[in-house]
Amino acid sequence: MNRFRTAFPAVNRELLNWFPGHMGKGMRQMQQKLKEVDCVIEVHDARIPLSGRNSEFRYTISGVKPHVLVLNKKDTIERGAQKTITERLLREESDAQHVLFTNCKDQSCDGIRKVMPLAQDLILSSNRFNRSDKKEYCIMIIGVPNVGKSSLINVLRNRHLNKKGASQVGAIAGITRSVLHKIKICEDPLVYLLDTPGILKPNIADTETGLRLALVSCLQDHLVGEELIADYLLYLLNRRENFKYVDVMGLREPSDSIDEVLVLGARHLNRTVRIRNFDRTLLARPDVNFAAKHMIKAFRTGAFGKILIDDDKLL
Ligand SMILES: Nc1nc2c(ncn2[C@@H]2O[C@H](COP(=O)(O)OP(=O)(O)OP(=O)(O)O)[C@@H](O)[C@H]2O)c(=O)[nH]1
Ligand SMILES: [Mg+2]
Incomplete structure:
Protein backbone atom coordinates (compact mmCIF):
# COMPACT_ATOMS: atom_id res chain seq x y z
CA MET A 1 0.00 0.00 0.00
CA ASN A 2 1.21 3.50 -0.84
CA ARG A 3 1.99 5.29 2.41
CA PHE A 4 1.87 8.74 0.84
CA ARG A 5 -1.13 10.94 0.12
CA THR A 6 -2.54 10.57 -3.37
CA ALA A 7 -4.51 13.84 -3.25
CA PHE A 8 -4.01 17.15 -1.49
CA PRO A 9 -6.96 18.37 0.60
CA ALA A 10 -8.76 21.55 -0.44
CA VAL A 11 -7.74 24.62 1.55
CA ASN A 12 -9.51 27.86 2.37
CA ARG A 13 -9.71 29.90 -0.86
CA GLU A 14 -9.04 33.11 1.02
CA LEU A 15 -5.47 32.00 1.67
CA LEU A 16 -4.87 31.70 -2.06
CA ASN A 17 -6.77 34.68 -3.44
CA TRP A 18 -4.44 37.64 -3.70
CA PHE A 19 -5.69 40.65 -5.63
CA PRO A 20 -4.36 43.85 -4.05
CA GLY A 21 -5.46 47.26 -5.37
CA HIS A 22 -2.48 47.73 -7.67
CA MET A 23 -3.55 44.70 -9.73
CA GLY A 24 -7.03 46.04 -10.54
CA LYS A 25 -5.53 49.43 -11.33
CA GLY A 26 -2.74 47.83 -13.40
CA MET A 27 -5.27 45.90 -15.49
CA ARG A 28 -7.18 49.12 -16.25
CA GLN A 29 -3.95 50.94 -17.19
CA MET A 30 -2.99 48.05 -19.47
CA GLN A 31 -6.33 48.18 -21.28
CA GLN A 32 -5.95 51.93 -21.78
CA LYS A 33 -2.48 51.47 -23.29
CA LEU A 34 -3.61 48.69 -25.59
CA LYS A 35 -4.27 50.98 -28.55
CA GLU A 36 -0.53 51.83 -28.57
CA VAL A 37 0.52 48.16 -28.55
CA ASP A 38 1.49 45.99 -31.55
CA CYS A 39 2.22 42.70 -29.81
CA VAL A 40 1.78 41.12 -26.39
CA ILE A 41 4.42 38.92 -24.79
CA GLU A 42 2.97 36.89 -21.96
CA VAL A 43 5.58 35.56 -19.53
CA HIS A 44 4.86 32.53 -17.37
CA ASP A 45 6.87 30.15 -15.20
CA ALA A 46 8.14 27.09 -17.10
CA ARG A 47 7.54 24.87 -14.04
CA ILE A 48 3.77 25.48 -14.33
CA PRO A 49 3.14 25.85 -18.08
CA LEU A 50 -0.48 24.69 -17.74
CA SER A 51 -1.40 26.10 -14.33
CA GLY A 52 -2.12 29.59 -13.17
CA ARG A 53 -1.98 31.67 -16.35
CA ASN A 54 -4.41 34.55 -16.00
CA SER A 55 -7.18 33.61 -18.45
CA GLU A 56 -8.67 37.12 -18.17
CA PHE A 57 -5.77 38.46 -20.24
CA ARG A 58 -7.20 36.54 -23.19
CA TYR A 59 -10.42 38.54 -23.10
CA THR A 60 -9.07 41.93 -22.08
CA ILE A 61 -5.49 42.26 -23.31
CA SER A 62 -4.02 39.65 -25.58
CA GLY A 63 -7.00 38.40 -27.61
CA VAL A 64 -6.77 40.83 -30.52
CA LYS A 65 -2.99 41.29 -30.68
CA PRO A 66 -0.18 39.02 -31.88
CA HIS A 67 0.77 36.96 -28.83
CA VAL A 68 3.95 35.16 -27.75
CA LEU A 69 4.03 32.92 -24.69
CA VAL A 70 7.45 33.02 -23.04
CA LEU A 71 7.99 30.22 -20.54
CA ASN A 72 10.74 31.71 -18.41
CA LYS A 73 13.04 30.15 -15.78
CA LYS A 74 13.67 27.23 -18.13
CA ASP A 75 16.78 26.52 -16.04
CA THR A 76 14.42 25.07 -13.39
CA ILE A 77 13.07 22.25 -15.60
CA GLU A 78 14.73 19.49 -17.61
CA ARG A 79 15.53 20.50 -21.18
CA GLY A 80 13.84 17.35 -22.48
CA ALA A 81 10.46 18.53 -21.14
CA GLN A 82 10.32 21.56 -23.43
CA LYS A 83 9.20 19.59 -26.49
CA THR A 84 6.38 17.81 -24.63
CA ILE A 85 5.15 21.09 -23.16
CA THR A 86 5.20 22.89 -26.53
CA GLU A 87 3.37 20.06 -28.30
CA ARG A 88 0.70 20.01 -25.61
CA LEU A 89 0.20 23.79 -25.77
CA LEU A 90 0.06 23.86 -29.57
CA ARG A 91 -2.47 21.04 -29.53
CA GLU A 92 -4.79 22.28 -26.82
CA GLU A 93 -4.32 25.96 -26.00
CA SER A 94 -5.49 28.29 -28.74
CA ASP A 95 -3.77 31.23 -27.01
CA ALA A 96 -0.36 29.55 -26.87
CA GLN A 97 0.59 29.06 -30.49
CA HIS A 98 3.99 30.79 -30.35
CA VAL A 99 5.98 29.43 -27.42
CA LEU A 100 9.57 30.17 -26.40
CA PHE A 101 11.57 28.95 -23.39
CA THR A 102 13.93 31.46 -21.79
CA ASN A 103 16.41 31.89 -18.97
CA CYS A 104 16.76 35.58 -18.18
CA LYS A 105 19.88 34.89 -16.15
CA ASP A 106 21.70 33.75 -19.27
CA GLN A 107 22.50 36.40 -21.89
CA SER A 108 23.36 33.76 -24.47
CA CYS A 109 20.08 31.82 -24.04
CA ASP A 110 18.74 30.74 -27.44
CA GLY A 111 15.16 31.53 -26.39
CA ILE A 112 16.12 35.12 -25.54
CA ARG A 113 17.71 35.45 -28.97
CA LYS A 114 14.46 34.38 -30.64
CA VAL A 115 12.08 36.72 -28.77
CA MET A 116 12.49 39.88 -30.85
CA PRO A 117 12.65 38.23 -34.30
CA LEU A 118 9.49 36.23 -33.51
CA ALA A 119 7.63 39.30 -32.21
CA GLN A 120 8.71 41.27 -35.27
CA ASP A 121 7.53 38.52 -37.66
CA LEU A 122 4.15 38.35 -35.97
CA ILE A 123 3.74 42.13 -36.07
CA LEU A 124 4.70 42.28 -39.75
CA SER A 125 2.17 39.63 -40.66
CA SER A 126 -0.58 41.24 -38.57
CA ASN A 127 -3.05 44.00 -39.23
CA ARG A 128 -1.78 46.88 -37.11
CA PHE A 129 -5.16 48.65 -37.20
CA ASN A 130 -4.71 52.27 -36.13
CA ARG A 131 -0.93 51.88 -35.91
CA SER A 132 -0.03 50.97 -39.50
CA ASP A 133 1.56 54.41 -40.05
CA LYS A 134 3.81 54.08 -37.00
CA LYS A 135 7.43 53.10 -37.64
CA GLU A 136 8.19 51.98 -34.10
CA TYR A 137 6.91 48.79 -32.50
CA CYS A 138 5.49 48.71 -29.02
CA ILE A 139 5.32 45.40 -27.17
CA MET A 140 3.53 44.92 -23.86
CA ILE A 141 4.93 42.36 -21.41
CA ILE A 142 2.23 40.74 -19.28
CA GLY A 143 1.89 37.83 -16.84
CA VAL A 144 1.23 36.80 -13.26
CA PRO A 145 3.60 38.14 -10.55
CA ASN A 146 7.25 37.20 -10.24
CA VAL A 147 7.59 35.20 -13.45
CA GLY A 148 10.39 37.42 -14.76
CA LYS A 149 8.66 40.13 -16.83
CA SER A 150 11.01 42.91 -15.70
CA SER A 151 14.00 40.55 -15.99
CA LEU A 152 13.05 39.79 -19.60
CA ILE A 153 12.91 43.50 -20.43
CA ASN A 154 16.31 44.03 -18.82
CA VAL A 155 17.97 41.12 -20.59
CA LEU A 156 16.52 42.16 -23.98
CA ARG A 157 17.62 45.75 -23.45
CA ASN A 158 21.05 44.58 -22.49
CA ARG A 159 21.24 42.29 -25.50
CA HIS A 160 20.06 44.78 -28.12
CA LEU A 161 21.24 48.10 -26.69
CA ASN A 162 23.99 46.96 -24.33
CA LYS A 163 22.33 48.85 -21.45
CA LYS A 164 21.56 47.51 -18.00
CA GLY A 165 18.76 47.49 -15.41
CA ALA A 166 15.86 49.57 -16.75
CA SER A 167 13.18 47.84 -14.70
CA GLN A 168 13.38 46.82 -11.06
CA VAL A 169 13.54 43.08 -10.37
CA GLY A 170 12.96 41.20 -7.10
CA ALA A 171 12.43 37.73 -5.66
CA ILE A 172 9.09 38.64 -4.03
CA ALA A 173 5.85 38.89 -6.03
CA GLY A 174 4.56 42.42 -6.62
CA ILE A 175 7.75 44.36 -7.43
CA THR A 176 6.36 46.21 -10.46
CA ARG A 177 3.23 48.04 -9.33
CA SER A 178 2.07 50.05 -12.30
CA VAL A 179 2.32 50.15 -16.07
CA LEU A 180 5.67 51.80 -16.66
CA HIS A 181 6.90 54.16 -19.33
CA LYS A 182 7.97 52.71 -22.61
CA ILE A 183 11.47 51.28 -22.41
CA LYS A 184 13.49 51.42 -25.60
CA ILE A 185 15.20 48.10 -26.23
CA CYS A 186 16.24 48.31 -29.86
CA GLU A 187 17.17 51.10 -32.31
CA ASP A 188 16.74 49.36 -35.62
CA PRO A 189 13.92 48.60 -35.83
CA LEU A 190 12.84 50.98 -33.12
CA VAL A 191 11.21 48.80 -30.45
CA TYR A 192 9.74 49.81 -27.12
CA LEU A 193 8.63 47.47 -24.36
CA LEU A 194 6.02 48.25 -21.74
CA ASP A 195 6.52 46.64 -18.33
CA THR A 196 3.37 45.87 -16.34
CA PRO A 197 2.55 44.64 -12.85
CA GLY A 198 2.00 40.90 -12.35
CA ILE A 199 -1.74 40.30 -12.27
CA LEU A 200 -3.57 37.27 -10.88
CA LYS A 201 -7.20 36.38 -11.34
CA PRO A 202 -9.36 37.80 -8.54
CA ASN A 203 -10.55 34.25 -7.80
CA ILE A 204 -8.17 31.36 -7.91
CA ALA A 205 -9.50 28.31 -9.81
CA ASP A 206 -8.76 25.65 -7.20
CA THR A 207 -6.43 24.67 -4.35
CA GLU A 208 -3.75 23.07 -6.48
CA THR A 209 -3.56 25.99 -8.92
CA GLY A 210 -3.17 28.37 -5.98
CA LEU A 211 -0.51 26.27 -4.28
CA ARG A 212 1.44 25.78 -7.51
CA LEU A 213 1.48 29.55 -7.99
CA ALA A 214 2.55 29.93 -4.36
CA LEU A 215 5.34 27.39 -4.68
CA VAL A 216 6.95 29.30 -7.55
CA SER A 217 6.52 32.64 -5.65
CA CYS A 218 3.69 34.17 -7.67
CA LEU A 219 1.93 34.82 -4.36
CA GLN A 220 3.57 36.15 -1.22
CA ASP A 221 4.62 33.32 1.09
CA HIS A 222 3.50 34.88 4.34
CA LEU A 223 -0.02 35.47 3.00
CA VAL A 224 -0.47 31.81 2.08
N1 LIG B 1 16.05 30.85 -12.09
C1 LIG B 1 15.61 31.93 -12.76
N2 LIG B 1 15.20 33.02 -12.08
C2 LIG B 1 14.75 34.08 -12.79
C3 LIG B 1 14.72 34.09 -14.20
N3 LIG B 1 14.19 35.27 -14.61
C4 LIG B 1 13.94 35.99 -13.50
N4 LIG B 1 14.27 35.29 -12.39
C5 LIG B 1 14.10 35.73 -10.98
O1 LIG B 1 12.70 35.79 -10.74
C6 LIG B 1 12.43 36.81 -9.78
C7 LIG B 1 11.35 37.74 -10.32
O2 LIG B 1 11.83 38.51 -11.40
P1 LIG B 1 11.12 39.86 -11.90
O3 LIG B 1 11.73 40.19 -13.21
O4 LIG B 1 11.10 40.89 -10.82
O5 LIG B 1 9.63 39.31 -12.13
P2 LIG B 1 8.32 40.16 -12.52
O6 LIG B 1 7.49 39.23 -13.36
O7 LIG B 1 8.70 41.46 -13.13
O8 LIG B 1 7.65 40.35 -11.08
P3 LIG B 1 6.54 41.44 -10.60
O9 LIG B 1 6.96 42.78 -11.09
O10 LIG B 1 6.59 41.28 -9.12
O11 LIG B 1 5.23 40.97 -11.18
C8 LIG B 1 13.76 37.52 -9.52
O12 LIG B 1 14.30 36.99 -8.32
C9 LIG B 1 14.61 37.12 -10.72
O13 LIG B 1 15.99 37.13 -10.43
C10 LIG B 1 15.16 32.90 -14.90
O14 LIG B 1 15.14 32.79 -16.12
N5 LIG B 1 15.60 31.86 -14.11
MG1 LIG C 1 8.26 43.37 -12.55
Whole structure:
Protein backbone atom coordinates (compact mmCIF):
# COMPACT_ATOMS: atom_id res chain seq x y z
CA MET A 1 0.00 0.00 0.00
CA ASN A 2 1.21 3.50 -0.84
CA ARG A 3 1.99 5.29 2.41
CA PHE A 4 1.87 8.74 0.84
CA ARG A 5 -1.13 10.94 0.12
CA THR A 6 -2.54 10.57 -3.37
CA ALA A 7 -4.51 13.84 -3.25
CA PHE A 8 -4.01 17.15 -1.49
CA PRO A 9 -6.96 18.37 0.60
CA ALA A 10 -8.76 21.55 -0.44
CA VAL A 11 -7.74 24.62 1.55
CA ASN A 12 -9.51 27.86 2.37
CA ARG A 13 -9.71 29.90 -0.86
CA GLU A 14 -9.04 33.11 1.02
CA LEU A 15 -5.47 32.00 1.67
CA LEU A 16 -4.87 31.70 -2.06
CA ASN A 17 -6.77 34.68 -3.44
CA TRP A 18 -4.44 37.64 -3.70
CA PHE A 19 -5.69 40.65 -5.63
CA PRO A 20 -4.36 43.85 -4.05
CA GLY A 21 -5.46 47.26 -5.37
CA HIS A 22 -2.48 47.73 -7.67
CA MET A 23 -3.55 44.70 -9.73
CA GLY A 24 -7.03 46.04 -10.54
CA LYS A 25 -5.53 49.43 -11.33
CA GLY A 26 -2.74 47.83 -13.40
CA MET A 27 -5.27 45.90 -15.49
CA ARG A 28 -7.18 49.12 -16.25
CA GLN A 29 -3.95 50.94 -17.19
CA MET A 30 -2.99 48.05 -19.47
CA GLN A 31 -6.33 48.18 -21.28
CA GLN A 32 -5.95 51.93 -21.78
CA LYS A 33 -2.48 51.47 -23.29
CA LEU A 34 -3.61 48.69 -25.59
CA LYS A 35 -4.27 50.98 -28.55
CA GLU A 36 -0.53 51.83 -28.57
CA VAL A 37 0.52 48.16 -28.55
CA ASP A 38 1.49 45.99 -31.55
CA CYS A 39 2.22 42.70 -29.81
CA VAL A 40 1.78 41.12 -26.39
CA ILE A 41 4.42 38.92 -24.79
CA GLU A 42 2.97 36.89 -21.96
CA VAL A 43 5.58 35.56 -19.53
CA HIS A 44 4.86 32.53 -17.37
CA ASP A 45 6.87 30.15 -15.20
CA ALA A 46 8.14 27.09 -17.10
CA ARG A 47 7.54 24.87 -14.04
CA ILE A 48 3.77 25.48 -14.33
CA PRO A 49 3.14 25.85 -18.08
CA LEU A 50 -0.48 24.69 -17.74
CA SER A 51 -1.40 26.10 -14.33
CA GLY A 52 -2.12 29.59 -13.17
CA ARG A 53 -1.98 31.67 -16.35
CA ASN A 54 -4.41 34.55 -16.00
CA SER A 55 -7.18 33.61 -18.45
CA GLU A 56 -8.67 37.12 -18.17
CA PHE A 57 -5.77 38.46 -20.24
CA ARG A 58 -7.20 36.54 -23.19
CA TYR A 59 -10.42 38.54 -23.10
CA THR A 60 -9.07 41.93 -22.08
CA ILE A 61 -5.49 42.26 -23.31
CA SER A 62 -4.02 39.65 -25.58
CA GLY A 63 -7.00 38.40 -27.61
CA VAL A 64 -6.77 40.83 -30.52
CA LYS A 65 -2.99 41.29 -30.68
CA PRO A 66 -0.18 39.02 -31.88
CA HIS A 67 0.77 36.96 -28.83
CA VAL A 68 3.95 35.16 -27.75
CA LEU A 69 4.03 32.92 -24.69
CA VAL A 70 7.45 33.02 -23.04
CA LEU A 71 7.99 30.22 -20.54
CA ASN A 72 10.74 31.71 -18.41
CA LYS A 73 13.04 30.15 -15.78
CA LYS A 74 13.67 27.23 -18.13
CA ASP A 75 16.78 26.52 -16.04
CA THR A 76 14.42 25.07 -13.39
CA ILE A 77 13.07 22.25 -15.60
CA GLU A 78 14.73 19.49 -17.61
CA ARG A 79 15.53 20.50 -21.18
CA GLY A 80 13.84 17.35 -22.48
CA ALA A 81 10.46 18.53 -21.14
CA GLN A 82 10.32 21.56 -23.43
CA LYS A 83 9.20 19.59 -26.49
CA THR A 84 6.38 17.81 -24.63
CA ILE A 85 5.15 21.09 -23.16
CA THR A 86 5.20 22.89 -26.53
CA GLU A 87 3.37 20.06 -28.30
CA ARG A 88 0.70 20.01 -25.61
CA LEU A 89 0.20 23.79 -25.77
CA LEU A 90 0.06 23.86 -29.57
CA ARG A 91 -2.47 21.04 -29.53
CA GLU A 92 -4.79 22.28 -26.82
CA GLU A 93 -4.32 25.96 -26.00
CA SER A 94 -5.49 28.29 -28.74
CA ASP A 95 -3.77 31.23 -27.01
CA ALA A 96 -0.36 29.55 -26.87
CA GLN A 97 0.59 29.06 -30.49
CA HIS A 98 3.99 30.79 -30.35
CA VAL A 99 5.98 29.43 -27.42
CA LEU A 100 9.57 30.17 -26.40
CA PHE A 101 11.57 28.95 -23.39
CA THR A 102 13.93 31.46 -21.79
CA ASN A 103 16.41 31.89 -18.97
CA CYS A 104 16.76 35.58 -18.18
CA LYS A 105 19.88 34.89 -16.15
CA ASP A 106 21.70 33.75 -19.27
CA GLN A 107 22.50 36.40 -21.89
CA SER A 108 23.36 33.76 -24.47
CA CYS A 109 20.08 31.82 -24.04
CA ASP A 110 18.74 30.74 -27.44
CA GLY A 111 15.16 31.53 -26.39
CA ILE A 112 16.12 35.12 -25.54
CA ARG A 113 17.71 35.45 -28.97
CA LYS A 114 14.46 34.38 -30.64
CA VAL A 115 12.08 36.72 -28.77
CA MET A 116 12.49 39.88 -30.85
CA PRO A 117 12.65 38.23 -34.30
CA LEU A 118 9.49 36.23 -33.51
CA ALA A 119 7.63 39.30 -32.21
CA GLN A 120 8.71 41.27 -35.27
CA ASP A 121 7.53 38.52 -37.66
CA LEU A 122 4.15 38.35 -35.97
CA ILE A 123 3.74 42.13 -36.07
CA LEU A 124 4.70 42.28 -39.75
CA SER A 125 2.17 39.63 -40.66
CA SER A 126 -0.58 41.24 -38.57
CA ASN A 127 -3.05 44.00 -39.23
CA ARG A 128 -1.78 46.88 -37.11
CA PHE A 129 -5.16 48.65 -37.20
CA ASN A 130 -4.71 52.27 -36.13
CA ARG A 131 -0.93 51.88 -35.91
CA SER A 132 -0.03 50.97 -39.50
CA ASP A 133 1.56 54.41 -40.05
CA LYS A 134 3.81 54.08 -37.00
CA LYS A 135 7.43 53.10 -37.64
CA GLU A 136 8.19 51.98 -34.10
CA TYR A 137 6.91 48.79 -32.50
CA CYS A 138 5.49 48.71 -29.02
CA ILE A 139 5.32 45.40 -27.17
CA MET A 140 3.53 44.92 -23.86
CA ILE A 141 4.93 42.36 -21.41
CA ILE A 142 2.23 40.74 -19.28
CA GLY A 143 1.89 37.83 -16.84
CA VAL A 144 1.23 36.80 -13.26
CA PRO A 145 3.60 38.14 -10.55
CA ASN A 146 7.25 37.20 -10.24
CA VAL A 147 7.59 35.20 -13.45
CA GLY A 148 10.39 37.42 -14.76
CA LYS A 149 8.66 40.13 -16.83
CA SER A 150 11.01 42.91 -15.70
CA SER A 151 14.00 40.55 -15.99
CA LEU A 152 13.05 39.79 -19.60
CA ILE A 153 12.91 43.50 -20.43
CA ASN A 154 16.31 44.03 -18.82
CA VAL A 155 17.97 41.12 -20.59
CA LEU A 156 16.52 42.16 -23.98
CA ARG A 157 17.62 45.75 -23.45
CA ASN A 158 21.05 44.58 -22.49
CA ARG A 159 21.24 42.29 -25.50
CA HIS A 160 20.06 44.78 -28.12
CA LEU A 161 21.24 48.10 -26.69
CA ASN A 162 23.99 46.96 -24.33
CA LYS A 163 22.33 48.85 -21.45
CA LYS A 164 21.56 47.51 -18.00
CA GLY A 165 18.76 47.49 -15.41
CA ALA A 166 15.86 49.57 -16.75
CA SER A 167 13.18 47.84 -14.70
CA GLN A 168 13.38 46.82 -11.06
CA VAL A 169 13.54 43.08 -10.37
CA GLY A 170 12.96 41.20 -7.10
CA ALA A 171 12.43 37.73 -5.66
CA ILE A 172 9.09 38.64 -4.03
CA ALA A 173 5.85 38.89 -6.03
CA GLY A 174 4.56 42.42 -6.62
CA ILE A 175 7.75 44.36 -7.43
CA THR A 176 6.36 46.21 -10.46
CA ARG A 177 3.23 48.04 -9.33
CA SER A 178 2.07 50.05 -12.30
CA VAL A 179 2.32 50.15 -16.07
CA LEU A 180 5.67 51.80 -16.66
CA HIS A 181 6.90 54.16 -19.33
CA LYS A 182 7.97 52.71 -22.61
CA ILE A 183 11.47 51.28 -22.41
CA LYS A 184 13.49 51.42 -25.60
CA ILE A 185 15.20 48.10 -26.23
CA CYS A 186 16.24 48.31 -29.86
CA GLU A 187 17.17 51.10 -32.31
CA ASP A 188 16.74 49.36 -35.62
CA PRO A 189 13.92 48.60 -35.83
CA LEU A 190 12.84 50.98 -33.12
CA VAL A 191 11.21 48.80 -30.45
CA TYR A 192 9.74 49.81 -27.12
CA LEU A 193 8.63 47.47 -24.36
CA LEU A 194 6.02 48.25 -21.74
CA ASP A 195 6.52 46.64 -18.33
CA THR A 196 3.37 45.87 -16.34
CA PRO A 197 2.55 44.64 -12.85
CA GLY A 198 2.00 40.90 -12.35
CA ILE A 199 -1.74 40.30 -12.27
CA LEU A 200 -3.57 37.27 -10.88
CA LYS A 201 -7.20 36.38 -11.34
CA PRO A 202 -9.36 37.80 -8.54
CA ASN A 203 -10.55 34.25 -7.80
CA ILE A 204 -8.17 31.36 -7.91
CA ALA A 205 -9.50 28.31 -9.81
CA ASP A 206 -8.76 25.65 -7.20
CA THR A 207 -6.43 24.67 -4.35
CA GLU A 208 -3.75 23.07 -6.48
CA THR A 209 -3.56 25.99 -8.92
CA GLY A 210 -3.17 28.37 -5.98
CA LEU A 211 -0.51 26.27 -4.28
CA ARG A 212 1.44 25.78 -7.51
CA LEU A 213 1.48 29.55 -7.99
CA ALA A 214 2.55 29.93 -4.36
CA LEU A 215 5.34 27.39 -4.68
CA VAL A 216 6.95 29.30 -7.55
CA SER A 217 6.52 32.64 -5.65
CA CYS A 218 3.69 34.17 -7.67
CA LEU A 219 1.93 34.82 -4.36
CA GLN A 220 3.57 36.15 -1.22
CA ASP A 221 4.62 33.32 1.09
CA HIS A 222 3.50 34.88 4.34
CA LEU A 223 -0.02 35.47 3.00
CA VAL A 224 -0.47 31.81 2.08
CA GLY A 225 1.53 30.49 5.05
CA GLU A 226 4.94 28.89 4.75
CA GLU A 227 3.82 25.71 6.53
CA LEU A 228 1.03 25.17 3.99
CA ILE A 229 3.37 25.74 1.02
CA ALA A 230 5.90 23.34 2.58
CA ASP A 231 3.16 20.73 3.06
CA TYR A 232 2.17 20.97 -0.60
CA LEU A 233 5.84 20.69 -1.58
CA LEU A 234 6.20 17.59 0.61
CA TYR A 235 3.14 16.07 -1.08
CA LEU A 236 4.60 16.75 -4.55
CA LEU A 237 8.03 15.38 -3.64
CA ASN A 238 6.61 12.19 -2.13
CA ARG A 239 4.40 11.63 -5.17
CA ARG A 240 7.54 11.76 -7.30
CA GLU A 241 9.46 9.58 -4.83
CA ASN A 242 11.93 12.43 -4.66
CA PHE A 243 13.32 12.03 -1.14
CA LYS A 244 16.10 14.60 -1.30
CA TYR A 245 14.28 16.50 1.45
CA VAL A 246 15.26 13.76 3.93
CA ASP A 247 18.85 15.05 4.00
CA VAL A 248 17.93 18.72 3.69
CA MET A 249 15.63 18.48 6.72
CA GLY A 250 17.86 16.09 8.67
CA LEU A 251 15.35 13.20 8.78
CA ARG A 252 16.03 9.49 9.06
CA GLU A 253 13.45 8.48 6.45
CA PRO A 254 10.73 9.94 4.23
CA SER A 255 7.55 11.09 5.90
CA ASP A 256 4.17 12.30 4.70
CA SER A 257 3.53 14.35 7.84
CA ILE A 258 4.52 18.00 7.49
CA ASP A 259 4.37 18.43 11.28
CA GLU A 260 6.95 15.68 11.74
CA VAL A 261 9.16 17.00 8.91
CA LEU A 262 9.11 20.56 10.26
CA VAL A 263 9.63 19.68 13.93
CA LEU A 264 12.55 17.36 13.11
CA GLY A 265 13.82 19.90 10.58
CA ALA A 266 13.81 22.71 13.14
CA ARG A 267 15.72 20.51 15.58
CA HIS A 268 18.22 19.60 12.88
CA LEU A 269 18.66 23.29 12.07
CA ASN A 270 18.89 24.04 15.75
CA ARG A 271 16.16 26.69 15.62
CA THR A 272 13.73 27.33 18.44
CA VAL A 273 11.19 30.00 19.27
CA ARG A 274 10.34 31.05 22.79
CA ILE A 275 6.69 31.04 23.70
CA ARG A 276 5.12 32.05 27.00
CA ASN A 277 3.41 29.28 28.95
CA PHE A 278 0.10 29.85 30.76
CA ASP A 279 2.06 30.28 34.05
CA ARG A 280 4.18 32.97 32.28
CA THR A 281 7.33 30.86 32.14
CA LEU A 282 9.12 30.78 28.78
CA LEU A 283 9.22 27.56 26.76
CA ALA A 284 11.51 26.81 23.82
CA ARG A 285 9.67 25.17 20.90
CA PRO A 286 11.04 23.99 17.53
CA ASP A 287 10.77 26.87 15.05
CA VAL A 288 8.59 25.13 12.47
CA ASN A 289 8.11 28.33 10.47
CA PHE A 290 11.87 28.66 10.01
CA ALA A 291 12.03 24.99 8.97
CA ALA A 292 9.20 25.54 6.42
CA LYS A 293 11.04 28.54 4.94
CA HIS A 294 14.22 26.46 4.76
CA MET A 295 12.45 23.67 2.85
CA ILE A 296 10.77 26.07 0.39
CA LYS A 297 14.07 27.84 -0.21
CA ALA A 298 15.76 24.51 -0.90
CA PHE A 299 13.16 23.81 -3.60
CA ARG A 300 13.53 27.26 -5.15
CA THR A 301 17.31 27.08 -5.22
CA GLY A 302 17.22 23.70 -6.93
CA ALA A 303 18.32 21.48 -4.02
CA PHE A 304 15.59 18.96 -4.91
CA GLY A 305 16.54 18.97 -8.59
CA LYS A 306 14.73 20.30 -11.65
CA ILE A 307 11.02 19.81 -11.06
CA LEU A 308 8.28 20.31 -13.64
CA ILE A 309 5.37 20.83 -11.25
CA ASP A 310 2.72 20.40 -13.96
CA ASP A 311 4.04 17.06 -15.20
CA ASP A 312 0.82 15.32 -14.07
CA LYS A 313 -1.14 17.53 -16.49
CA LEU A 314 1.07 16.50 -19.40
CA LEU A 315 0.33 12.79 -19.13
N1 LIG B 1 16.05 30.85 -12.09
C1 LIG B 1 15.61 31.93 -12.76
N2 LIG B 1 15.20 33.02 -12.08
C2 LIG B 1 14.75 34.08 -12.79
C3 LIG B 1 14.72 34.09 -14.20
N3 LIG B 1 14.19 35.27 -14.61
C4 LIG B 1 13.94 35.99 -13.50
N4 LIG B 1 14.27 35.29 -12.39
C5 LIG B 1 14.10 35.73 -10.98
O1 LIG B 1 12.70 35.79 -10.74
C6 LIG B 1 12.43 36.81 -9.78
C7 LIG B 1 11.35 37.74 -10.32
O2 LIG B 1 11.83 38.51 -11.40
P1 LIG B 1 11.12 39.86 -11.90
O3 LIG B 1 11.73 40.19 -13.21
O4 LIG B 1 11.10 40.89 -10.82
O5 LIG B 1 9.63 39.31 -12.13
P2 LIG B 1 8.32 40.16 -12.52
O6 LIG B 1 7.49 39.23 -13.36
O7 LIG B 1 8.70 41.46 -13.13
O8 LIG B 1 7.65 40.35 -11.08
P3 LIG B 1 6.54 41.44 -10.60
O9 LIG B 1 6.96 42.78 -11.09
O10 LIG B 1 6.59 41.28 -9.12
O11 LIG B 1 5.23 40.97 -11.18
C8 LIG B 1 13.76 37.52 -9.52
O12 LIG B 1 14.30 36.99 -8.32
C9 LIG B 1 14.61 37.12 -10.72
O13 LIG B 1 15.99 37.13 -10.43
C10 LIG B 1 15.16 32.90 -14.90
O14 LIG B 1 15.14 32.79 -16.12
N5 LIG B 1 15.60 31.86 -14.11
MG1 LIG C 1 8.26 43.37 -12.55
